[in-house]
Amino acid sequence: MNAVVSVQRNVRMTLRVNGEDFDALFAPYKTLLEVLREDLDLTGTKHGCELGECGACAVLLDGEPVLACLVLAVECEGRSIETVEGLARGSELHPLQSAFADLGGTQCGYCTPGILMTAKALLDREPDPGRERIREAISGNLCRCTGYQQIYESIEEGARRMREQSQ
């Protein structure tokens, strides 16, 4: 049986995703992306390469954007994980979500969750970033549909709506 990786025993741990504790049982080699999608049914987080190249799987780990395909799930015990499913409050969209929906920030929608999470991380630190900061922040997220311009505008408008809300 050469060339066959023997599958190690599953690990059990509690993962805190969007403020909710999940008991998960999964193979230790699985990435956070795989555990989110396959074991926790959180398919809002997407994958485009599983090699850390496209940014589609960006989630927040302790508030920082990370590529879920490059993080082992076993590293995430006891840490805060935020995904696109945690953005809305009930049926009320997060201001970034409503701005993306209104201003054409989403077309096919496949890169959208990763970009929303990356943008949220930026706006949580800098409530009023300039266009250049936005361009830098999402430069690791590839979008093949929009040409990015309506994404910038959506993030700017989302930031404005967030500031308005916090006043």
Added chain:
Amino acid sequence: MNARTKFSVIGKPRRRVDARSKVTGLTRFADDLVLPRMLHAKLLRSPHPHARIDSIDTSRAERHPGVHLVLTGKDFPVSFGIMPVSQDEYPLAPERVRYVGDPLAAVIAKDEQTAAEAVELIEVKYAPLLTIATPEEALAHPEARIHEYGENGNIHRNQAYEFGDVDEALAESDHVFEDLFFFQGNTHLPIEQHASLAAVDGEGKLTLWSSTQVPHYIHRALARALQMPAAHIRVIACPNGGGFGGKCDLHNHEIVVSRAAIRLGRPVKICLTREEVFYMHRGRHPVLMKFRTGVNKDGKITGMHLQTLLDGGGYGSYGPASTFYTGVLQPVTYELPRYKFEACRVFTNKPACGPKRGHGTPQPRFGQEVQLDKIAERLRIDPAVLRLNMVAKPNSLTANWLRIGTIGLAECIREVVRISGWNEKHRKLPEGRGVGIACSAYMSGAGLPIYWNKMPHSGVQLLLDRSGQVTVFCGATEIGQGSDDVLAAIVAEVLGIDAYDVRCMTGDTGLTPIDLGSYSSRVTVMMGNAAIQAAENLREMLAEAAAEHLEVLPDRIVLAQGRAFLADDPGRGIDFRAAVELAETKHGTLGSVGSYTPPRPPARYKGGGVGPSPAYSYTACVVEVEVDPSTGWITVPKVWIAHDIGRSINPVSVRGQVEGSVYMGLGEALMEEQVFRRLPPKLSNALVHRIPSLLEYKSLTSLDMPEVETVLIEDPDPNCPFGAKEVGQGPLLPVMPAVANAVWDAIGVRIDEVPITPDKVLEALEKKAKGENPRVGPEHFPAVPYPEPIFVAPPWEGGDGNAQKPPRRAKEAVTS
């Protein structure tokens, strides 16, 4: 309806109807689907570019724990192909592999990991065959023949057309320009990798959920591949995470998971890796082109002779159509009195090429627009003025018998010249900075389907009930372009309700009337016209019932703002739901259908069915560049683009399509290339993809993307729903040549091929410094054995659209 000018929904910037689902992550793409007892598939792909399969031993894979099934070519006796004339693929290659990546076996196991392990245990003995790596090699080596069909040797398709005596036109011209261009292949790169899930239901019938742009074509082809009645197969197109033409073929894996699900009685899913997506390809053909164009002193074109050579890769795919498209749309942009085009597609041992955004037309558009820049330079005419002076005429026929309706190109040119400050910039910017202009035209839907029939191209069904709910069914497929939003908006406009109150059921062959799919920029026009027809039928029923209730004549009733009321007394009316109740009482169950078939094309010669469209969109684009002469690096600070949209259904989406096209066009112009290399001989010498990863296959990031200023020219076209033409593909076309022309304006070198990479810029600058021709591009066009052209007289030379005997005598008289 089209004559109306005041709308409640059409033309208003709106949140598209599916946007909420996308920003919440609730849109269910194919790989997001999970079914109970689902298994997973992996494919074994060939490491050889061209080889005979001597034996396949699957016994170890079959014994691997967790494996349920191993399939090979013997499980798939029937060939398939997306076009009736290209049935040259097998789901799993039975005897021969034709490119690195050609699948030949599949493992279905309890999970992906187990399937991947077992794939490694399959033992295959290959007998390598001569690798045909390039079109030149394909022409030089009729053996080893990659396919046993085609014109001859490794020539897949070979065709020639002549519309008027072009040699005569060129002989009588003041100038004849001869130029060679090369357009490198590139790939779609949707961020969503292709995924499919197949399952057999309780009745024993098959359902396939897939990331496909064309569920109807997949349905037909799958029924043939599986030798099953189509009535027992349901294909559901999941929303695509980007398509761009890459999800238009029936793909091997779709047939494999279908067969496996039937065999096992359990759901089977596959999701391709990014590397596999690169190898599956079906993208832009690399095309070598030769243009001979006659021009008079005033800059008017007298005739054009275009020759193209397409590198098709290992299979037919949409290649027969692609071959035509490298020629047929050339006469749609500018007046072209006589035209000859010869096109040849060859097989090579690389992933098959197919349709990518613009399908076959960006390559010759690049060549023509760069050549026009050279012509303008030589004749000392401003390149914008040169183009403006020869824009094709509205409501006219082209030399190859395409019927053109409205043309907004002149206004597009004037607008981009104005907003870009062209007159202050062209030939006036400091060394290293420059501007370039280019134009284009594209179809709003292909005039013929890919299999011959006279049935509608799009069908729409509407269902209303007493609760006031409106459901619209259509086979059209949401690939990110916003087709569901167009459908909802059109129905809402006609019925006088809100777009968000329309439920769209789309892309499901088990539920929805047939629409041919999301390709050739056809959805807005074809689905839109069918939707208007269906909605108008119901509107009449509602108006009749409301009129009866209000005791007036039906033609006094208006449906708007969720009410049915009197046009001349808006206070007198009822709400929409009440109107539906009355109509259901009067007419019974409320439903209607609409159909759309494009107008019959005027061409009567064989092959004249490729190119006709209900309407053509037009675009003009100005690109500014900055070129660093020490590194050859090109920066694009800004792009100005004007698009003749006819009318915007939703301006937010339209702008998104234009800017997305500019983005993709800049990628093709500056960096994107699907290219191959030989592995070192001590490995296998195999021809492999040079850069099958999202990191190495360069595309623009947010840091590379310039500002885009978009202008929409609205001149409603009577063939289109509310006048709306296409926008998904046309605006891509002028971007690449505009970049090349801007590079010339900036540093005085001609890069006659794409992508225009820094190494080519430096090479050209070196030539310039040495006093040589400052040009990088193809130097040689091989001898292609094009056939004798089919001769058709242009409409203005007394033709009737039929092929006829060529006027040999006239030509000889001129040349002797």
